[in-house]
């Protein structure tokens with residue numbers, strides 16, 4: 073491709089809309105263009121990168137025996153009602169774009185394809201003889217992300233490879249899952265990325281596991297905890313560890329103390345001269361279940377620990393049945409406005425005890441004026457009694473870290489006062505439900521080996537593989553006839569890679585002050601020939617000759633034949649990050665051209681006749 077004929081527009085300045093380096097660079101270098109919030113055009117250079125990433129993904133998938141297909145993006149609401157996800161996806165989480173067609177039928181734009189694929193399997197797979205089977209597609213997904221950001225990292229329209237496998241047994245599922253873990257590692261390695269596979273939260277489905285593939289970069293939205301011995305790595309949402317030992321309490325007897333202005337653990341411990349490990353803190357959450365019931369949750373946990381909201385959500389989902397519900401729609405720390413909707417009197421915030429009275433929950437919650445019905449309103453107006461009401465009792469949970477404490481400090485339910493020297497089963501009854509909801513932290517001892525401490529890194533989640541089990545097949549009645557003649561639900565797995573996110577994360581991992589440094593395997597072009605002086609006939613002639621030869625031999629080459637100063641051309645070549653720049657300049661006199669490696673700025677004088685061969689060697693070495 074000739075730059076003189078390309079839509080080639082680069083920007084000098086960082087665009088104001090971009091926060092992280094990869095986003096700035098992709099905009100500046102003319103790879104992407106913002107069309108609306110979370111909506112981007114992939115310009116020709118970007119599209120080449122995306123096609124290369126897709127091709128690597130496709131090759132690795134095909135090598136495992138998975139088959140490519142293409143599923144509809146427009147999905148009937150009825151399918152999502154069968155799986156029970158329509159309301160959660162369109163209203164609660166609100167992530168699915170939904171609309172009504174002119175026959176008044178509801179449809180959604182696919183954020184993911186479990187429903188579609190399960191209905192296909194239900195129709196087409198009758199017998200165990202047809203299993204296992206694994207279908208995948210590479211396609212645009214739509215998600216109405218609440219906070220689209222960082223360009224392609226979190227878009228509302230993005231490219232994903234999603235695959236779904238069907239099995240007769242857990243063993244068969246595990247085999248495919250392992251194959252996928254390997255395929256995903258291969259994809260990322262081949263794309264030139266530094267990554268880590270980590271244990272991930274598999275939500276309330278439980279299942280036998282899920283792993284995320286994290287590209288390591290400071291701008292990553294996820295925190296990864298791992299040990300140096302390579303034995304453990306997990307998303308912080310899921311990570312476990314051993315908490316530090318609690319110190320022995322200095323308080324020998326139970327007593328109420330005036331502790332003014334100590335609504336935080338920090339202030340309290342300074343005031344009482346004690347360790348946070350001797351405190352039981354009580355944290356209030358508000359959960360809204362899918363039948364509209366609001367439950368106030370009081371979690372007692374050791375003062376130096378934090379509640380992990382993902383783990384808490386999983387516990388609350390397990391308890392959905394107790395509230396005649398299926399799942400949790402929202403979990404929040406209720407702010408003042410939320411408290412007004414159910415609190416009978418003002419809460420002793422910062423001074424709450426594990427036995428905070430249920431009479432704080434109004435039996436007839438006041439009806440607030442109706443707010444505008446926004447999809448993302450996590451504080452829907454409450455109605456009294458039954459469905460959509462507020463559970464009249466606190467759900468009291470205690471984290472394991474608080475269970476063994478003795479003579480501890482905790483709130484007194486009165487602002488400005490705490491109690492010290494308290495004990496479970498004496499002053500407070502231990503909540504019946506003991507849970508593990510603490511957040512693991514950097515520096516904690518590892519469970520597999522207490523001599524290892526957890527290290528922390530930031531990561532960009534580019535892939536997620538998941539053992540689904542029978543969640544969707546059961547909900548949608550998707551069964552096959554087993555060898556014994558029984559109707560059995562399919563055992564399923566699902567596997568996703570964010571193709572567009574992966575491409576941008578490569579930039580996030582590889583750039584310098586001059587611009588992007590593409591890994592050779594996914595660079596839009598391998599080489600760019602810059603003609604320093606377009607009115608020098610010899611420079612043009614050699615450049616044209618190389619341009620033709622290189623392209624013919626499979627080295628994807630750009631020709632910068634614009635009427636620009638050499639400096640501008642070199643700057644642009646660096647900015648767009650093409651791995652090798654060939655300059656038909658001064659050394660032509662010696663029958664040579666200059667070849668500059670983008671990553672290192674190393675310059676080589678190479679005989680014109682040897683450029684092709686040399687580049688081929690370099691590219692092959694870089695791609696392996």
Ligand code: ATP
Nearest residue numbers: 224225226227230232533534535536568569570573
């Ligand atoms: P996240 O936690 O980042 O929202 P997710 O858990 O919703 O991701 P999955 O549903 O597992 O993601 O989707 C599979 C892959 O699709 C992710 O690993 C990620 O690479 C990509 N992906 C998900 N959401 C987006 C998005 N809004 N923009 C770009 N890529 C995305």
Ligand code: MG
Nearest residue numbers: 167215217226
């Ligand atoms: Mg998401």
